[in-house]
Each structure stands twice: as C-alpha cells, then as structure tokens.
Amino acid sequence: MTDLVKLEQRQSLKEKPDQSSLTFGEVFTDYMLSFEYTEGQGWHDLKIVPYAPIEISPAAQSVHYGQSVFEGLKAYKHNGEVVLFRPEENFKRINVSLERLKMPRIDEDLLLEGLKQLVDVDRDWVPEGEGQSLYIRPVVFATEGILGVAPSKNYRLLIILSPSGSYYGGDSLRPTKIYVEDEYVRAVRGGVGFAKVAGNYAASLLAQANANALGFDQVLWLDGVEQKYVEEVGSMNIFFVINGKVVTPSLNGSILPGITRKTVLALAETLGYEVEERRVSIDELFEHYEKGELEEVFGTGTAAVISPVGELQFKDKKMVINNGETGKITQALYDNYTGIQSGKLDDPHNWRLVVPHYER
Numbered sequence: 479m480t481d482l483v484k485l486e487q488r489q490s491l492k493e494k495p496d497q498s499s500l501t502f503g504e505v506f507t508d509y510m511l512s513f514e515y516t517e518g519q520g521w522h523d524l525k526i527v528p529y530a531p532i533e534i535s536p537a538a539q540s541v542h543y544g545q546s547v548f549e550g551l552k553a554y555k556h557n558g559e560v561v562l563f564r565p566e567e568n569f570k571r572i573n574v575s576l577e578r579l580k581m582p583r584i585d586e587d588l589l590l591e592g593l594k595q596l597v598d599v600d601r602d603w604v605p606e607g608e609g610q611s612l613y614i615r616p617v618v619f620a621t622e623g624i625l626g627v628a629p630s631k632n633y634r635l636l637i638i639l640s641p642s643g644s645y646y647g648g649d650s651l652r653p654t655k656i657y658v659e660d661e662y663v664r665a666v667r668g669g670v671g672f673a674k675v676a677g678n679y680a681a682s683l684l685a686q687a688n689a690n691a692l693g694f695d696q697v698l699w700l701d702g703v704e705q706k707y708v709e710e711v712g713s714m715n716i717f718f719v720i721n722g723k724v725v726t727p728s729l730n731g732s733i734l735p736g737i738t739r740k741t742v743l744a745l746a747e748t749l750g751y752e753v754e755e756r757r758v759s760i761d762e763l764f765e766h767y768e769k770g771e772l773e774e775v776f777g778t779g780t781a782a783v784i785s786p787v788g789e790l791q792f793k794d795k796k797m798v799i800n801n802g803e804t805g806k807i808t809q810a811l812y813d814n815y816t817g818i819q820s821g822k823l824d825d826p827h828n829w830r831l832v833v834p835h836y837e838r
C-alpha cells in the first residue's frame with residue numbers, strides 16, 4: 479500500500495465557486511502540497527496543508543535574485559473519475575529548470591505521488607464543464623534570507639490548485655490576434671529560455687502589455703540574435719500548416735519544450751499528417767502567405783490547449799490566416815487532443831493517469 483502523505487486538516491472547507499462562471503487562475507482550492515529543502519538534510523516534510531498565505535523572509539533569495547521555477551498542468555473530470563494528463567513530463571521538466579538555476583532536484587516519483595494525493599483530497603473542486611479543468615501549479619523558490627548572489631541553502635515547493643475555465647475567456651477555439659515582436663526578445667541560446675523560470679515571464683510583460691494595448695492577444699517572439707526566426711508565443715509553442723504539412727520551430731535551447739507541443743507532434747503523425755520540426759523565418763512565412771500556402775496557424779500550451787491564430791501582425795504587414803477562422807487541421811488536432819484528455823477517445827499512448835481514491 480502507498481504511504482499516505484501527512485494531511486493537516488482545515489477547520490472548515492471553503493465555498494466553491496459557481497462553475498458556470500469560472501475564469502483562469504483566480505480561485506484556489508482548500509489544500510496545497512508543501513515540501514521543504516534544507517542544505518545538508520535534502521527535501522523533507524512533504525505534506526498537504528490548508529491553502530493559506532505563507533511567511534517568507536524579506537531577504538529571501540527568490541525575491542531578490544529570482545531563483546524560482548514553476549510548472550503548469552491540468553486535471554479533468556470525466557465519468558466521475560479525475561484524470562491527470564502526462565504529469566511525469568512536467569516533473570521531468572521541473573528538474574531541468576531547477577538544474578539550470580542551480581536549485582536542488584526533486585524525486586519525480588515522490589512528487590507525482592504527492593500530487594495524486596493532493597488532487598484526491600481536493601477532488602470535489604475539479605470542474606466538469608466543457609473546457610473546464612483543475613489547473614495545477616507547482617512552484618519552487620529559494621527561501622534563504624541572506625543577501626548576496628549565491629544559490630540559496632533553503633527552498634520550498636508548493637503545488638496549488640485552481641478550478642479554471644478557458645484561458646482566453648469564453649470559447650477556447652476563438653482565433654487569436656498575435657503581434658510579432660520586433661523590438662524585445664524573450665530568450666537567447668545559452669540563457670534560460672528552455673527552462674520554466676519565473677524571470678522569463680517578468681521579462682515578457684512589457685512587450686505583452688504593448689501588444690495588448692494595440693488590441694492583440696499575445697506576442698510571437700523571434701530569436702534573440704537576428705530577430706528573424708520564429709520561436710514561440712507568450713505561453714504557447716507555435717505551429718504552422720504550410721501546404722498541408724504541420725511545421726513547428728525546432729527546439730534550439732531558447733524555446734520552452736512544451737508538453738502539448740510534444741503531444742500534438744505525436745497526434746499529428748498518428749492522424750497521418752506530415753510533420754516537420756525546423757527553423758522557420760518570419761520572411762518565409764510571408765512568402766508562403768503571399769502564395770496562399772500558409773493555411774493554418776495555431777498555438778499549443780497546457781493553459782490555452784490548441785489555440786487557432788487568426789491574425790499575425792509584423793511591423794506594418796499583416797497576415798489574416800484562413801479568413802480568421804479555425805482551420806481543419808487545427809480543429810482535428812483539438813478534437814483528438816481534448817477527446818483523449820477528457821476520456822471521450824481511446825488513449826493508446828497511456829497519457830491519462832487516473833487519480834486513485836486514497837483511504838484516509
């Protein structure tokens with residue numbers, strides 16, 4: 479029998495939100511997972527505790543020097559069961575991120591067991607509506623209260639849970655408007671672009687806000703050296719359908735290796751599409767567009783799922799993709815991906831993991 483992770487009970491449970499009006503990431507469940515690291519002792523005190531504010535030193539290394547990494551995944555409810563989707567991939571990636579910031583690795587199996595037990599305790603919070611899920615946010619941050627740029631001696635991991643609706647609000651297949659960023663860059667090779675580190679997102683906010691002010695949903699980043707090659711969107715990897723072929727930028731060290739990207743590449747092959755991972759320049763995209771060969775564009779990410787792009791603006795040039803409508807291949811990938819996730823379709827790759835009912 480699996481060891482039970484210690485549970486510190488709440489005095490009373492919180493009121494659950496109205497499921498018909500769920501937004502993204504605003505409401506949190508009753509409990510969170512907590513794990514601590516102390517130099518010399520390693521990771522210790524894995525427990526499920528009430529979701530509540532935490533105390534942190536004003537000198538904590540994460541606050542000053544940004545030693546903080548995170549993950550994002552989802553749990554779904556289908557036919558009464560709660561299911562996680564490829565969670566082991568997220569814990570593999572969190573270790574890649576931790577290593578890049580000189581933070582201590584965590585036992586992936588232990589973390590997955592802790593997550594399953596946390597989600598079991600909070601299973602009544604998993605929403606069941608179309609496009610809804612329990613968003614899962616693991617975060618690890620330095621807690622040592624000492625100034626001076628050096629790796630912290632102490633860390634904390636938390637996993638918090640948020641019942642959520644669609645990322646862009648309303649219809650998850652609403653085609654988005656994307657601004658191709660030509661001034662700022664997100665990441666460079668040799669930097670931290672391939673890791674899910676907090677600072678990457680802080681560095682993206684100014685460009686994102688500028689794009690929002692111009693009426694765009696997100697920014698498409700170009701490479702950090704020549705600003706010529708397409709990398710990824712704010713929180714999604716990017717795909718193009720060119721002459722019927724599914725094309726995405728190859729992982730070059732500055733792009734986040736998305737788990738949805740990996741899943742969609744596998745699904746596209748299964749569905750019989752030709753798939754290509756390679757360098758894609760913005761000029762090449764315009765050339766295909768002029769010839770009518772850029773048939774579809776979509777982003778992939780845990781939060782946004784598979785999100786069609788209806789418009790791409792680069793400097794003073796604009797591409798309207800597929801008349802601003804969701805394309806056939808985008809739709810087919812979306813239907814298959816969400817079908818497997820929710821349990822409506824078979825899962826030949828064993829991507830779904832049913833959360834057990836633990837006896838407490």
Ligand SMILES: Cc1ncc(COP(=O)(O)O)c(C=O)c1O
Nearest residue numbers: 713714715734736737738779780
């Ligand atoms: C910068 C960035 N790129 C891509 C992705 C997509 O990754 P995944 O499919 O693992 O959610 C995300 C979201 O996590 C992201 O933040």
